[in-house]
Amino acid sequence: MPISFQGCAFGHRRGSRVFTRLDLDVPAGRTALIGPNGCGKSTLLGLAASALRPGAGRVSYEGLDPFRRGNLARYRALVGWMPQGIRPLPGLTAREQVGYAGWLKGMSRADAWRRSLEALEAVELGPLADTRCSELSGGQLRRVGLAQTLVHDAEVVLLDEPTAGLDPEQREKFRGIVARIGERGHLIVATHDTADLARTYDSVVLLGRDRVRYAGPVAGLGALAGLGALAGIPGFAGEV
Amino acid sequence: MPIRRWARSSAAVLALPVLTAYLFFVMSRSVDVLEDNWLSATVLVSSAAVLAAGPVCGAAGAWEGARLARGGVDGAAAVRSRAAILAWSLLPILVAALVAMLGGLALAGVAMAGVPGLPDPLVLAVALLVIVAWTLAGFAAGRHLHPLVGVPLLLVGTWLWLAYPAALETFWVRHLTGDNLGFCCETDAVYDQRALYAQAVVAVCLAGAAYLFWSRRRGARLAWAGIAGLPLLAMAVAFPLVRDMGPEAQVPRTSGLACGRSDGVEVCVWREREKQLGTTALIAVPAARRLATGTGQPAPRRVTEGPADGADSWRFAAPPGARPDDVLFGLATGLLPAEPPVCGPGWSGADAYGPLSAWLALTAGAGQDAVERRTGPESLGAARRVLGRPPAAQVRWFRHNLDALRRCDVSPSEVTLP
Amino acid sequence: MRTWLRVHRAAQVCVALALTAGLVAAAGDVLVPVPRPTLDDLAGVPVALVAPLVASSVLVRGALAGGGSLEAVAVRPVLAYRTGLVALTCALSLVMAVVETVPYGAAAARNLVGFTGLAALAALWRRDAATAAPAAYLVAAMLLGRPGAGSWWDWPVEPSPHPATWVVPAACLGLGLAAPALPRLMPRRHRR
Structure with missing residues (x-):
């Protein structure tokens, strides 16, 4: 199991709760994380990325708990996270921003610089490597975010709404990128883009309010659809 | 959005108690020594209001300006004009300043009980104009400065501009700020209107330049010309008015x-x-x-x-x-x-x-x-x-x-x- | 590290520090009149005591800048870097105060430390309004403080760099810098 949540509780503010007790073993391979708005998909990815710290319980990757003494750096080096909002860092070019992300992930400056171009080429942004991030379009900025996640060769890649704002052609390209990531590591993608789930992902986790409603192969979601469990989730008309 | 909800999210909610407290502190040391004329009470209130509300409203403006910038007002193709958008953010802050000023007037009114006359509306209007100008300057700064820098910069910068000239021996500078040193006038003197006009000119030009700076679009050369030209215009008009004035902006009273x-x-x-x-x-x-x-x-x-x-x-x-x-x-x-006559030593x-x-x-x-x-x-x-x-x-x-x-x-x- | 320094506006911090040092040296002893209800006349606060607020704001802005989500999952000890930037700048201001013996130099360095500490503490509550806290504190001290009276709280307007006036600023900075690291050292909250 790549990422495991055991009895996790989390609230953004004192008194509020997104999860009270979450138990989930995310399947290996390419996993889609779906659910209605506000069900905690981004929070779940934030916890998995160790950007957020659970109030109770533990998150682990192959038994490695990031919040145990001495584990944090090792854990973070294995996990890459692309949040929903990618902010351009003032004054930095796309390559500098991606290189900076690599450096923050513990790579040497030279390695980060070299790998930054490869990561940008992987998301087809090579020609814009020397353009300032503040001058990129929203879709291009999301691809910079993706490159930031790929730059340090993470074993687990967490993507939060990566196709939001992308045109159909870019979405198709993104599916190709997802396929390549899936070949060499684990991928968890929080998404509302539920078209072609079966073709893009191996498994799916369906989150409801404060609980996991389904975690398993994409094919198994069809039964739930028949029970009406997917009502309210954008894009679902009962067909997977 | 309902007006009450809009006002509640404004920095004015925090600014009002701060500037009210500051205003009463500023006034409390002077209200007991007011002259027996309404002009001295009016100048005290206007001076205290400018010294209290100028910096606080400037800082609140910097906060609101940054909020508008973060909200993407620049890029949004709004139906309303930029002036209208600015006005809706400006309004709660100015209402806070006005409320504080009215509170100050009420306090002065108690001290002036029994003295015939009324507050001088021109002095109060110029004070409000100065406050508006600094609030707009805050908005302009907030468009480009993060509130972490903009808020303290406006608070301290405005306060320095208002308070520091009183310590200068170059007297004309103090007559441009609107602070008025908290005092004018004894009953046998009246306010020198030249100082009021100079303050109004400076405030209008500052407000104009700040508005242009806030609302300018990319590559708007005319706006840049205005931003550069208005301060020069302010100096060209206001400086001659106050150049020869002494430490106090008062002239002997001839009527009444x-x-x-x-x-x-x-x-x-x-x-x-x-x-x-x-x-x-x-x-x-x-x-x-x-x-x-x-x-x-x-x-x-x-x-x-x-x-x-x-x-x-x-x-x-x-x-x-x-x-x-x-x-x-x-x-x-x-x-x-x-x-005494001008005689030599001895x-x-x-x-x-x-x-x-x-x-x-x-x-x-x-x-x-x-x-x-x-x-x-x-x-x-x-x-x-x-x-x-x-x-x-x-x-x-x-x-x-x-x-x-x-x-x-x-x-x-x-x-x-x- | 060079990019980290760029992202955290180290150059702007240096410029702000240099400008403040210049202002303190050139006009630090100029008194700005401040109305105080407790005194008969207008009292004055030296410019040197007020100027560090802006330098402190630029420093805090720099320290809190950067890609929030990027640094939130960084392998490198970014919190230590940030703490180092703030501590180093404050230390630099102290060194400048010692080397550059101008009136109020030490008091200005103390205020930089104190303002930064207050902002660091306020940032725990709300980052984007962090510098409003030292600004408000300065205004309150100017209005209510009695320089020379030996009270512990009105250090922003105390011209003397007496060691007792360093207690609160140093404590604020220490707490403000240590507090973000505390959750890692303390047991987890919200345990059920």
Whole structure:
């Protein structure tokens, strides 16, 4: 199991709760994380990325708990996270921003610089490597975010709404990128883009309010659809 | 969005208690020493409001400006004009400033109870204009500066601009800020309108430049020209107005007297003191006659708190709480030159001032204790010695020493005790 | 590290520090009148005591800048870097105060430390309004403080760099810098 949540509780503010007790073993391979708005998909990815710290319980990757003494750096080096909002860092070019992300992930400056171009080429942004991030379009900025996640060769890649704002052609390209990531590591993608789930992902986790409603192969979601469990989730008309 | 909800999210909610507290602190030290005229109360309120609300509203503007920038107002293709968008954010802050100013006016109103007159609307309007200008400057700064820098920068920067010129010896700068030092004017003076106009010009130009800076679009050369030109215009217009002004923005008052007749002499007091006209006349008119006799001058036809020529009309002052001796002393010393002549080093004419004041006050009928308190025992002794002489000798002594006060080539005579 | 320094506006911090040092040296002893209800006349606060607020704001802005989500999952000890930037700048200001013996130099360095500490503490509550806290504190101290009276709280307007006036600023900075690291050292909250 790549990422495991055991009895996790989390609230953004004192008194509020997104999860009270979450138990989930995310399947290996390419996993889609779906659910209605506000069900905690981004929070779940934030916890998995160790950007957020659970109030109770533990998150682990192959038994490695990031919040145990001495584990944090090792854990973070294995996990890459692309949040929903990618902010351009003032004054930095796309390559500098991606290189900076690599450096923050513990790579040497030279390695980060070299790998930054490869990561940008992987998301087809090579020609814009020397353009300032503040001058990129929203879709291009999301691809910079993706490159930031790929730059340090993470074993687990967490993507939060990566196709939001992308045109159909870019979405198709993104599916190709997802396929390549899936070949060499684990991928968890929080998404509302539920078209072609079966073709893009191996498994799916369906989150409801404060609980996991389904975690398993994409094919198994069809039964739930028949029970009406997917009502309210954008894009679902009962067909997977 | 409902107005109440819009206002609740504004920085004005935090700014109002801060600036109200600041305003009352600023006012509390001065409200007890207000003059008996509404202009002094108005200037105190406007000055306190500008000093309190200028920096706080500037900082609040920087916060709101940054909020609008973060909200993407620049990029949004809004139906409403930029001015309307700005106005809706500006409004709660200005309402907070207005509420604080009205609170200050209420406080001043309590202190001014019984004094006839009303606050000067022009002074208050200029104060509001200054506050608007600094709030707009805050919005302009907030468009480009993160609130972490913009808020303290505006708070401290505006406060420095308003407060620091009072410490400068270059007086004209202080008349441009709108701070007005918290004081103007005694009842016999009025606000120098040139300072008000200069402040209004500076505020309008600052507001205009700030608005252009906030609302400009990429590559708008006209806006840049305005941003650069308006401060220059402000200086070009405002500087000549205040260049020659002294430390205080006041000029002698020439109107607003209430007059009556007593024993053939016209007596005039400032209209704020009209209730004391009868009492004052009973003190001033007989004293003027005694002084005329004692100095050998013709009796005046008019004694007044207003402008006087020293011949037909004599001047005195009867501020609230003044005792008869104070009125007599004022009337008596009104016969002396207001300023010494411009003489070189070694001029000794000033030595005559104390004994002459004492002699005039005693002649007018003031008590010896009061005279001694004001002029000192030496001057009182010299005056009493002269009073023991025949009237003609006293007149000669008075005229000689009056000349010593007016001219550089005459030395005082018999102004010290042997 | 060079990019980290760029992202955290180290150049702007240096410029702000240099400008503040210049202002303190050139006009630090100029008194700005401040109305105080407790005194008969307008009292003055030296410019040197007020100027560090802006330098402190630029420093705090720099320290809190950067890609929030990027640094939130960084392998490198970014919190230590940030703490180092703030501590180093404050230390630099102290060194400058010692080397550059100008009137109020030490008091200005103390205020930089104190303002930064207050902002760091306020940032725990709300980052984007962090510098409003020292600004408000300065205004309150100007209005209510009595320089020379030996009270512990009105250090922003105390011209003397007496060691007692360093206690609160140093404590604020220490707490403000240590507090973000505390959750890692303390047991987890919200345990059920």
